[in-house]
Amino acid sequence: MSGFIICFLIGLGGSLVYLLRRKKSVKEISLFVTFSLLGFIVWLSIFLGYKVSPDRFFGWIIDSIGL
Amino acid sequence: MENARISGWQFFLLSLNFIVGTAFFVRPGSIIAVSKQDGWIVPLIAGIFAVLIACLWLTLASRNPGLSIVQICTKVAGKYFGGFIALLYIWFFIQLAGWVTRNLGDFMKTILMPRTPISVFHLMFLIVVCYAVIKGVETIARTIEFLAPLVVLIVVVIYLFTLSEWKWERFEPMFQVSTWQLIKDSLPVIGFPYMEAVTLMMLVPYVKSRVKTGLLLGITVATLLISGIVFVTIGVLGVTRTSHFAYPLYIIVQELQIAEFIEHVESTIVIVWLIWIFIKLCISYHCAVTGICQLFRVSDRTWIAIPLVLFISGIAILTHENIVDNIAVDTRYIFQYTSLYGIVLPVLLLFLTWIRRFRKGESGGSA
Structure with a gap:
């Protein structure tokens, strides 16, 4: 897991430097960081064993509604 | 927005390959397990409903010309509520891409390379698809135009060679399931693959002409292909054997023997499926990315x-x-879940479009 975290931080840092040098808009950079962090959180939850399946979540909602 | 243009023919190929995509391999087993010998009727019923639902999408698109479904959301439902609906659609496209990726991983791991970690297949395929998405919808459409004849040729050849194993007795007893039961059995099939085709409403603004023909013909041909493969699977493998396999088409091809010395031609069908997965993944990935770009x-x-x-x-693993x-x-929830994106939200958006027009007309009249 530590290897993944290190690789992710290096990749994110490198990409941020590139984006800032290319003078990309703040919106674009923030969207890039948001989606990168979302991916990071999803993978972290997999490594830590806290798997939350989106299918099961929506299944639970459908069952709760009674459909 | 991307300044790309695709022809009606390319849109037809996109629709056809998107719908057939993973369903061609995943669906026959589950359909035959439920509806037995009458399974081939299920895709036909689902296809009829799908055409009606597609007419709803096309009506929505014609009332909002030149806009994708994400743009329609923000236009008719406002910045915040519309933005929320658009986010739901973007999530659906991402989830769809996750499902398709996982289908690929499951197939490769269980059938071909059981010792390779599943995420390796996911990442390798997604990197290629990401490159295609960055290149744009025109590139994806041209790739499909190039690959479609190869795929069709392989599928037709396989259809023809399997006829040697054909037995009509495998269809007996026929027409045992009631019409109502068949309609009920067709609900998951309407959910996957037909209702997923709402994704194609993201590509409508790029199509030069014949959007209606492209989508409706795509659904019709895909229905015939899926029904055809279910029919062939019953005739070649029989109901009992098929019900035990996750990928019956693969087994059919694996057991195929051509001229008594050509055997194990299953790699050809793997190529076909990889192409279809690539196409479906490209479209859903592209729509997710385009949706995000349009919304923000x-x-x-x-x-x-x-x-x-x-x-x-990550989503594919979870x-x-x-x-x-x-x-x-899939059996329990897919219809209910995809109905939200395929029926409920489009009806709501159409209703809001009418209200907007009515208000505009009223204010225009009073002025």
Whole structure:
């Protein structure tokens, strides 16, 4: 897991430097960081064993509604 | 927005390959397990409903010309509520990409390379798809135009060679399931693959002409292909054997013997499926990226597409535990879940479009 975290931080840092040098808009950079962090959180939850399946979540909602 | 244009023919190929995509391999087993010898009727019923639902989407698109479904959301439902609906659609496209990726991983791991970690397949495929998405919809459409004849040729050849194993007795007893039961059995098939085709409403603004023909013909031909493969599977493998396989088409091809010395031609069908997965994944991935760009008004999609590789590959791992879990979720929830995106939200958007027009007309009249 530590290897993944290190690789992710290096990749994110490198990409941020590139984006800032290319003078990309703040919106674009923030969207890039948001989606990168979302991916990071999803993978972290997999490594830590806290798997939350989106299918099961929506299944639970459908069952709760009674459909 | 991307300044791309695709022809009506390319849109037809996109629709056809998107719908047939994973369903061609995944669906026959589950359909035959439920509806037995009458399974081939199920895709036909589902296809009729799908055409009606597609007419709803086309009506929505014709009332909002030149706009994708994400743009329609923000236009008719306002910045905040519309933005929320648009986010739901973007999530659906991402989830769809996750499902398709997982289908690929499950197939490769259970059938071909059981010792390779599933995420390796996911990441390798997603990197290629990400590159295609960055290149744009025109590139994807041209790739499909190039690959479609190869895929059709292989499928037709396989259809023809399997006829030697054909037995009509495998269809007996026929017409045992009631019409109402067949309609009920067709609900999961309407959910997957037909209702997923709402994704194609993201591509409508790029189509030069014949949008209606492209989509409706795509659905019709896909229906005939899926029904045809279910028919062939029953005739060649029989109901009992098919019900035990997750990928019956693969087994058919694996057992195929041509001229008594050409055997194990299953790699050809793997190529076909990889092409179809590539096409479906490209479309859903592209629609997710385009949706994000349109909602947040970003012009360069490269830096949106790249982090989605990590996100979608993670979602693909989380989506279900194994194939059995996938089939259980699919049978129980897929219709209800995809109905939200395929029927409920389009009806709501159409209703809001009418209200907007009515108000505009009223204010125009009073002025």
